[in-house]
Amino acid sequence: MKANSIRTGIFFLVLATTMILSAACGESTPAAPAAGSSQEMFMNNCAKCHGLKGLGDGPSVGALRTQAGLNLTITASKSDDELYKTISSGKGSDMPPWELVLTKEQRLDILKYIRTLAVK
Numbered sequence: 330m331k332a333n334s335i336r337t338g339i340f341f342l343v344l345a346t347t348m349i350l351s352a353a354c355g356e357s358t359p360a361a362p363a364a365g366s367s368q369e370m371f372m373n374n375c376a377k378c379h380g381l382k383g384l385g386d387g388p389s390v391g392a393l394r395t396q397a398g399l400n401l402t403i404t405a406s407k408s409d410d411e412l413y414k415t416i417s418s419g420k421g422s423d424m425p426p427w428e429l430v431l432t433k434e435q436r437l438d439i440l441k442y443i444r445t446l447a448v449k
């Protein structure tokens with residue numbers, strides 16, 4: 330009986346530690362799961378701010394200093410070059426630079442994906 334509850338205790342301790350560790354790692358490497366389709370890359374790296382459909386309504390939005398420029402569905406008037414530069418080098422205080430996290434190809438793929446989100 331006693332040994333069992335100790336084992337249960339250890340199990341939950343390990344479980345909690347694993348959960349805390351993975352949460353902490355997720356915090357320090359915001360873009361770790363970069364692989365996959367352009368949609369997956371967008372979901373993993375961008376949607377927390379830009380929203381699943383690019384509307385600028387992601388769950389992290391409340392914590393941002395600026396919420397302007399988050400809506401990616403109204404970028405039609407901006408050139409590929411301009412948006413690519415923003416994705417690569419970041420912008421303002423809250424849009425992170427992605428050139429060290431995503432390859433050039435991945436950034437171009439995501440740009441193409443963003444174009445599909447645009448309001449027609």
Ligand code: HEC
Pocket residue numbers: 371374375376377378379389393395396397398399400401403404407412413415416420421422423424425427439440443
């Ligand atoms: C931490 C929040 C955050 C994350 C994560 C994020 N962005 Fe942004 N992004 C912003 C903010 C804020 C702006 C507006 C910056 C400004 O205009 O000052 C922005 C602007 C942009 C713009 C320019 C839009 C325009 O109209 O000029 C593009 C394109 C963009 N982000 C793409 C991405 C992509 C692609 C990813 C994922 C690889 C991403 N963002 C991840 C916060 C974020």
